[in-house]
Amino acid sequence: xxxxxxxxxxxxxxxxxxxxxxxxxxxxxxxxxxxxxxxxxxxxxxxxxxxxxxxxxxxxxxxxxxxxxxxxxxxxxxxxxxxxxxxxxxxxxxxxxxxxxxxxxxxxxxxxxxxxxxxxxxxxxxxxxxxxxxxxxxxxxxxxxxxxxxxxxxxxxxxxxxxxxxxxxxxxxxxxxxxxxxxxxxxxxxxxxxxxxxxxxxxxxxxxxxxxxxxxxxxxxxxxxxxxxxxxxxxxxxxxxxxxxxxxxxxxxxxxxxxxxxxxxxxxxxxxxxxxxxxxxxxxxxxxxxxxxxxxxxxxxxxxxxxxxxxxxxxxxx
Amino acid sequence: xxxxxxxxxxxxxxxxxxxxxxxxxxxxxxxxxxxxxxxxxxxxxxxxxxxxxxxxxxxxxxxxxxxxxxxxxxxxxxxxxxxxxxxxxxxxxxxxxxxxxxxxxxxxxxxxxxxxxxxxxxxxxxxxxxxxxxxxxxxxxxxxxxxxxxxxxxxxxxxxxxxxxxxxxxxxxxxxxxxxxxxxxxxxxxxxxxxxxxxxxxxxxxxxxxxxxxxxxxxxxxxxxxxxxxxxxxxxxxxxxxxxxxxxxxxxxxxxxxxxxxxxxxxxxxx
Numbered sequence: 410x411x412x413x414x415x416x417x418x419x420x421x422x423x424x425x426x427x428x429x430x431x432x433x434x435x436x437x438x439x440x441x442x443x444x445x446x447x448x449x450x451x452x453x454x455x456x457x458x459x460x461x462x463x464x465x466x467x468x469x470x471x472x473x474x475x476x477x478x479x480x481x482x483x484x485x486x487x488x489x490x491x492x493x494x495x496x497x498x499x500x501x502x503x504x505x506x507x508x509x510x511x512x513x514x515x516x517x518x519x520x521x522x523x524x525x526x527x528x529x530x531x532x533x534x535x536x537x538x539x540x541x542x543x544x545x546x547x548x549x550x551x552x553x554x555x556x557x558x559x560x561x562x563x564x565x566x567x568x569x570x571x572x573x574x575x576x577x578x579x580x581x582x583x584x585x586x587x588x589x590x591x592x593x594x595x596x597x598x599x600x601x602x603x604x605x606x607x608x609x610x611x612x613x614x615x616x617x618x619x620x621x622x623x624x625x626x627x628x629x630x631x632x633x634x635x636x637x638x639x640x641x642x643x644x645x646x647x648x649x650x651x652x653x654x655x656x657x658x659x660x661x662x663x664x665x666x667x668x669x670x671x672x673x674x675x676x677x678x679x680x681x682x683x684x685x686x687x688x689x690x691x692x693x694x695x696x697x698x699x700x701x702x703x704x705x706x707x708x709x710x711x712x713x714x715x716x717x718x719x720x721x722x723x724x725x726x727x
Numbered sequence: 728x729x730x731x732x733x734x735x736x737x738x739x740x741x742x743x744x745x746x747x748x749x750x751x752x753x754x755x756x757x758x759x760x761x762x763x764x765x766x767x768x769x770x771x772x773x774x775x776x777x778x779x780x781x782x783x784x785x786x787x788x789x790x791x792x793x794x795x796x797x798x799x800x801x802x803x804x805x806x807x808x809x810x811x812x813x814x815x816x817x818x819x820x821x822x823x824x825x826x827x828x829x830x831x832x833x834x835x836x837x838x839x840x841x842x843x844x845x846x847x848x849x850x851x852x853x854x855x856x857x858x859x860x861x862x863x864x865x866x867x868x869x870x871x872x873x874x875x876x877x878x879x880x881x882x883x884x885x886x887x888x889x890x891x892x893x894x895x896x897x898x899x900x901x902x903x904x905x906x907x908x909x910x911x912x913x914x915x916x917x918x919x920x921x922x923x924x925x926x927x928x929x930x931x932x933x934x935x936x937x938x939x940x941x942x943x944x945x946x947x948x949x950x951x952x953x954x955x956x957x958x959x960x961x962x963x964x965x966x967x968x969x970x971x972x973x974x975x976x977x978x979x980x981x982x983x984x985x986x987x988x989x990x991x992x993x994x995x996x997x998x
Contacts, residue, residue: 441901452830452876455865456829458865463841466843540981541744543984547991549929549932549973550932551930556746604743609992612992668952686839704842705840
């Protein structure tokens with residue numbers, strides 16, 4: 410992925426000197442060897458202990474049957490994965506990750522594009538709009554989950570409250586019904602993240618030279634044509650970055666789905682991460698080996714998709 | 728059509744802002760009042776809900792815990808990441824590219840994949856750190872590293888070579904150049920890294936939920952979650968608890984929003 414700087418364009422000052430990158434400190438023919446490793450060591454130690462080793466350990470655990478914290482793990486080879494392949498909840502979780510991904514791309518990014526474009530026109534109180542639209546990004550997801558559970562509360566919630574103005578006997582179990590639970594959580598997820606992409610696009614639009622628009626308007630271009638032929642093409646790199654973030658983020662996603670959709674039936678609410686979590690840590694579960702197999706699947710999906718996206722965007726760039 | 732743009736924006740502003748306004752108002756209304764009329768303004772504001780939250784919910788302690796954990800994890804990860812990024816940007820050594828890629832890969836790893844193993848690592852059979860600050864500081868610092876290393880490496884690469892040479896003439900070694908030249912120059916990037924990681928860690932939920940069970944060690948998100956479990960039926964009190972958790976954060980955001988927006992977006996886009 411590129412490394413676009415937001416809000417402030419990368420300075421045009423000499424970025425690196427003529428010498429090849431990394432040929433920094435004077436060093437012997439072998440480079441900085443030991444001294445360089447001393448600089449890297451603290452980070453590597455923390456990273457290895459708390460990230461890499463646990464990942465490796467999850468791979469190992471996925472080959473064991475381990476039914477509770479007290480039990481002794483028992484080697485079962487790939488049996489956990491064979492079971493995974495027949496597990497309806499697992500496949501539904503994978504499907505939901507795909508839905509979340511598609512929904513994020515199809516709703517959040519266009520909505521953010523719309524907001525950023527509308528805010529690019531002179532308008533009173535632009536700062537207020539930006540501040541409020543971005544505010545959900547700053548809130549803890551627990552607070553968002555608690556707040557939105559009141560939006561969806563049957564009968565007394567904010568949503569039913571509005572509907573009952575027209576139909577006084579209405580009461581929908583939004584977060585408990587298998588048909589609506591995940592969709593409702595998705596709406597909340599959009600509420601949380603759209604402002605983030607909006608800010609990205611606002612920064613992108615701000616860096617488009619105003620003369621392009623002036624020239625186009627002079628030639629009689631409509632607002633829509635300006636958007637279609639100037640804004641959109643100029644924003645393309647930014648949109649690609651946003652889409653990549655969207656894809657990786659939706660595969661990893663956990664928080665709001667776990668917290669809000671608790672009351673819905675299993676097949677209708679899980680993502681890969683939440684399913685893994687419940688298998689391991691929900692009371693009465695503790696199926697660590699099987700949960701590790703789900704974790705490995707999640708890991709594989711994340712890397713496969715991220716690899717594909719990277720490869721695809723590189724190929725486009727060339 | 729002139730009115731259309733502001734109209735769309737205003738409508739979206741209402742939808743986005745309404746839950747926040749409702750939360751703030753509901754915290755100031757009594758339980759009975761709320762049940763009778765969920766959407767009224769707080770005509771006679773009452774601080775009763777806030778008083779009830781402070782009595783016994785342990786929010787003060789949770790604030791302190793969150794603050795300690797976030798500060799420690801950010802300090803550790805930023806320090807370690809800066810040193811590593813400096814080596815990646817300005818030094819030559821075998822395995823540099825491979826090692827850097829290893830750090831980059833961390834941005835794709837779904838954090839929850841490590842929870843089962845971390846749970847074991849922190850358990851009685853391993854480091855036995857559960858219900859201590861270290862149980863959270865370690866993993867938080869670890870997962871903050873990839874993004875920090877990437878952003879700081881870019882910043883260090885932009886450091887002009889002349890400065891480095893001048894410092895060397897003055898007798899600076901590698902560490903001297905890192906400490907006296909590179910770090911001060913990279914201050915904006917350091918601010919970005921600190922803001923991004925501090926906010927992510929302050930709001931983190933799933934790790935805290937598994938690695939902390941002692942009430943006295945809970946972070947703020949955990950305290951809020953348990954508050955909802957215990958008194959979720961008390962609409963007013965829960966809204967007061969929400970305000971206590973969210974409003975200080977929003978206040979910081981309003982005060983320093985330029986830095987915060989840049990910290991969050993630049994942090995993510997570098998990914």
